[in-house]
Amino acid sequence: MVSRMNEQTHPDSSDPIIQVRDLRKDFGYLQALSGVSFDLNKGEFLTIFGPNGAGKTTLIKVLAGLTRPTSGSAHIDGFDALESNTELRSQIGVISHTTCLYPDLTAVENLLFYAKLYGLDDPGKRADESIREAGLQLRRHDPVRTYSRGMQQRMAIARATLHDPSVLLLDEPFTGLDLRATNALKDHLHDLHTGKRTIIMTTHDMSCGLEMCDKVAIQHKGKFLLLESVDKIDRENFENFYTEILEK
């Protein structure tokens, strides 16, 4: 059973596609999330900055349905994100710290496997298209473990967008990438955002994060200290504020 906010009806396009209210997650005495609330409209790009341990990954995991929060609510495209439902997961693409790729399988085999899991029509064709989009045609039959970090990250994005999700959750996608790979990934994310996708990204990379987003947030000790449209912030003040938080 799938629970939707608006029974029988799809949310209006002006409704926020993501609604998070007072989300809390405790790990014993540790509060990873302590009352996170925000709305995100369709097609918006939210970048969340925050020091290590701020609860960014926990937030992504809760939205992806991987972790159950202690309290609060989260709705994505009308679906209750806190209930384990397959329909919601088919709308979301997630890129986490890890690539989620089988190192001994080739690029084709990995994407073919995920295409079958997502129940896509003609999985072979879709896998080939995704490999082409990721620019890895020449290495398509090589095991993924032989790929560089940048290539693996491109494959991870190909995996996450294989099913053309309307919402993308990106958890520190620039980690471990060199400048060239970072720029390539930025271009790729830009292309993905140009479409109709709503994106939430956590990152430490100030320039990448601010360059692409519509909204920006700073998370610290499980809370959003700031959530603002990127047009309304003064970049220098923002950077100073963030540096202060990092130094706390």
Next chain:
Amino acid sequence: MNRYLNQVRAIVWKDFVTELKTRELFSSMFIFALLVIIIFIFSINLSIVKASEVGPGVLWVAFLFAGTIGLNRSFMLEKENGCLQGLLFAPVDRTALYFGKLISNFVFLLIMEAFILPIFMIFFNVDLISHLLPLMYVIFVGTLGFCAIGTLLSSLSANLKTRDIMLPILLYPLIIPIIIGSVRMTGQVLAGEPLSNMANWMSLVLCFDVIYIAVSIMMIDFVLEE
């Protein structure tokens, strides 16, 4: 339903392609089972005890220990590169994930057992060929129960630091009824008794097979949640 079966099939396909490339699972299970049989053959004086009496125990100890290695390895592969998370992000019912892994583990174990049986027959000098069909049936139901609960527990222990130790500690007490039943039935089969003579043991093992599969279906959602 079709989509569900396709997802189960996809997980089995992925496990088989990985195993065909690496052969890690089969080789480690086979070598371990072989070593167990070799150690026992040198420690038992077969001129004093009958092979058909001690053989079933040795055979199932080999299957149990080798199977535990296989179960441990099975979910460790999913932990590499966070692949388990990739599965959980996908719109896959958790029970499809369980059944996919169960079928893979079950088939890998049956293949290993098929290679071990001729070796056991030669070393213990027992005639398995004339009892092959009932023996296959016993091995089938025993291995199914072992894999049913083993797959659930290996998915649970995969998230623990002490996974190598935890799996046997959790698994062995629960698997006792199935192993006892299987050992007794194997002994009776090797003694030439028909399957109808071991209805009680058969019912016991089949009951535990069903219970463990049912419990796994109910628990897998909670076990896989982070």
